[in-house]
Amino acid sequence: MTANKTAAILIIGNEILSGRTQDINVKFIATRLAAIGHKLEEVRVVPDIPERIIRAVNELRAAYDNLFTTGGIGPTHDDITSECIAAAFGVPWEKHQPTWDAMEKHLGAENFNEARQRMATLPRGAVPIPTAMTIAPGFSIGNVHVMAGVPRIMQSMFTGLEPSLGQGTPIAMRAVHGIGVKEGSIAAGLSAIQNRYPMLDLGSYPFYRETGGGVAIVAKGTDETALDAAITEAESLIASQDITAIKGEPPV
């Protein structure tokens, strides 16, 4: 088994930066990447400005094994991702004949207007991402995977893409929590557990509920035996505070 590949997400979207839209794509992609053993290491959100998109694409595709973009692939004037990807790769942005033909047939020639023709225009070398949900494709070029911003279309595209990404060692998570635990009281003990399991990422996350708050301890990693052992130690740490340790994440 080779080492897990790294990944980044680039969200192209004024609507996220303006506060209009709550992004939920990161959580979906992050969860799926963990399940197939890819390590998400960075997320960026940039506005719909060509030079900003191009620079971010080039920085992120150079820094990580895979880059996933969301947003900006529709037919309107603010959908400029595809041209920007072509510019980032330094390749022509040109008619993608199979997509062009499929869209023209699907929509009828009379509806296949200039705006929709732009969606059949891709960077040279782009390979459409298979999805049943829309005739206008996302696409992959090199290590960059260009997806829609609308969550249910993005999810369908990611599912189409997944088999080609390759399987690493799944990154699993275990959690335990305790009501009334104070982070400051368990910090030293938790740090000691982290030191005994350097192959894991141990996180401590306070939570607040109407019924009371506490702390969740979350362990993450590819070594299931170590995960079980570390979480057992975290349970003992919570118990040492005279608090009942409850397996799993706190209820929402």
Next chain:
Amino acid sequence: MTANKTAAILIIGNEILSGRTQDINVKFIATRLAAIGHKLEEVRVVPDIPERIIRAVNELRAAYDNLFTTGGIGPTHDDITSECIAAAFGVPWEKHQPTWDAMEKHLGAENFNEARQRMATLPRGAVPIPTAMTIAPGFSIGNVHVMAGVPRIMQSMFTGLEPSLGQGTPIAMRAVHGIGVKEGSIAAGLSAIQNRYPMLDLGSYPFYRETGGGVAIVAKGTDETALDAAITEAESLIASQDITAIKGEPPV
């Protein structure tokens, strides 16, 4: 009135990158910044790794007028934001006496352990952010504002910070939507409206609901007269499709 200031957000959080946690801080900060006339231009999410945090802090504080960070200021081993900010600024990370004294008094000397003392250790020159919600402060240093990751604490800190940020021209939004509108059919008309109002950002956002889908047209900018005029034109554009234009965003 001077030009609106620019801003970026840096989320320091393995829990976002692992898919464990749904970020909602960006939407809150973005909305509040728009209201006070600051322009959010970039968001990054990086893992709890010192060199990654330090590099991102230095890139973003150089590129924008203000940088807001969330996450990593608690007492546990994975809370390393404060040290990293000191390193990014090249200043000592040292006891902040007023915070130290206040925490020791509040907690009692017997509970003011090493982990909690770390929270009273700040980069030299840091100014605590006033908040009633926690005795352990976020802080500002230069143009960087360091806040908690837990949403309700972050929100309290941002509210404490807001008066010191300065008021620009509020960035307002207007929306109109139509059920059954197709983006590809209105793209040319929308592009023409955008060209007539270059001072605005016009966005087109498809939506899907169980009861049917459509498109929302959103205009954003500081010129309220132009916003009203552009949205009136967008209403006519929707009406030209024999579809009723409905003011505002589509229902959730």
